[in-house]
Amino acid sequence: MPFPKIVWLNERMQRAGLLQRLAHEKLATYGFYQVPEEEKVHYVRRHFNSVADCYDLMNTILSFGIHYQWKRSAIRAMRLKPGDRVLDVCGGTGDLAILAAEHVKDTGQIVLYDINREMILAGKHQPRHGDIRKKIKYVQGDIEAISLPDNSMDAAMVGFGIRNVTHMEKGFAEMYRVLKPGGVMMCLEFSKPVSSVFRWLYDMYSFYIMPWLGQMIAGTRSAYIHLPETIRLFPLPDELSDMLKSIGFSHITYRRLTNGIAVVHTGIKEV
Numbered sequence: 411m412p413f414p415k416i417v418w419l420n421e422r423m424q425r426a427g428l429l430q431r432l433a434h435e436k437l438a439t440y441g442f443y444q445v446p447e448e449e450k451v452h453y454v455r456r457h458f459n460s461v462a463d464c465y466d467l468m469n470t471i472l473s474f475g476i477h478y479q480w481k482r483s484a485i486r487a488m489r490l491k492p493g494d495r496v497l498d499v500c501g502g503t504g505d506l507a508i509l510a511a512e513h514v515k516d517t518g519q520i521v522l523y524d525i526n527r528e529m530i531l532a533g534k535h536q537p538r539h540g541d542i543r544k545k546i547k548y549v550q551g552d553i554e555a556i557s558l559p560d561n562s563m564d565a566a567m568v569g570f571g572i573r574n575v576t577h578m579e580k581g582f583a584e585m586y587r588v589l590k591p592g593g594v595m596m597c598l599e600f601s602k603p604v605s606s607v608f609r610w611l612y613d614m615y616s617f618y619i620m621p622w623l624g625q626m627i628a629g630t631r632s633a634y635i636h637l638p639e640t641i642r643l644f645p646l647p648d649e650l651s652d653m654l655k656s657i658g659f660s661h662i663t664y665r666r667l668t669n670g671i672a673v674v675h676t677g678i679k680e681v
């Protein structure tokens with residue numbers, strides 16, 4: 411059953427109730443639709459297969475290029491140092507990994523971890539930042555079972571990926587597990603604009619213009635209907651902070667970017 415067309419799932423109780431019912435029925439949300447829990451990952455994979463070739467171009471067009479600014483702010487929030495080992499989960503075409511590589515210098519290491527081979531390849535073979543890309547280690551896998559040892563990374567980040575994950579808490583718990591004590595976690599995700607006027611404009615843009623651009627440029631309208639739907643179901647900043655705290659992260663902070671369209675959360679694994 412689809413939800414009504416435009417809805418921000420913005421009340422804690424609303425979300426808790428929905429998630430409890432879905433868990434009970436072994437279902438998961440896929441945008442405003444509900445699918446069997448174990449099948450969601452296949453839907454997500456198909457979704458990113460359909461957009462991989464146009465992913466970077468579409469991001470730049472749809473965000474008017476602002477996503478690069480958000481990514482730079484998010485990387486700065488992690489305070490990376492030369493020599494750090496950084497994990498970029500749901501790393502996709504590698505924008506965050508490249509920015510992180512510039513901070514950790516030649517002595518550091520970046521691991522880009524993504525479930526989707528098409529997304530990894532779409533980034534890996536781009537000539538732009540070719541030298542930096544060669545230094546990144548690419549691993550295909552699911553954030554819910556990261557194939558890295560415990561306490562092995564100085565930083566772990568996830569950009570615009572966690573809201574697609576079937577069990578979000580499991581993904582964050584895996585990031586926590588692989589971090590060294592004292593290591594920093596960063597999550598950059600879309601959220602709900604603060605101003606109601608701006609939010610109305612953003613809703614119109616998201617549900618009417620974005621799908622049209624998706625059809626015209628990437629040849630898929632459905633992928634760009636799915637995108638705004640997932641954003642509206644994602645936990646709000648305070649809810650996400652509580653989830654991170656319950657996983658074990660401390661010193662949790664968040665910062666809204668561009669009136670709250672995007673939010674950067676950071677947290678530390680306790681020593």
Ligand SMILES: C[S@@+](CC[C@H](N)C(=O)[O-])C[C@H]1O[C@@H](n2cnc3c(N)ncnc32)[C@H](O)[C@@H]1O
Nearest residue numbers: 458500501502524525526529552553569570571
């Ligand atoms: C919207 S893209 C974000 C890419 C990149 N981080 C960025 O900021 O541009 C989301 C990525 O998450 C990946 N992804 C989705 N579910 C995943 C999972 N369970 N485990 C690992 N990666 C996943 C997708 O394949 C896709 O590349």
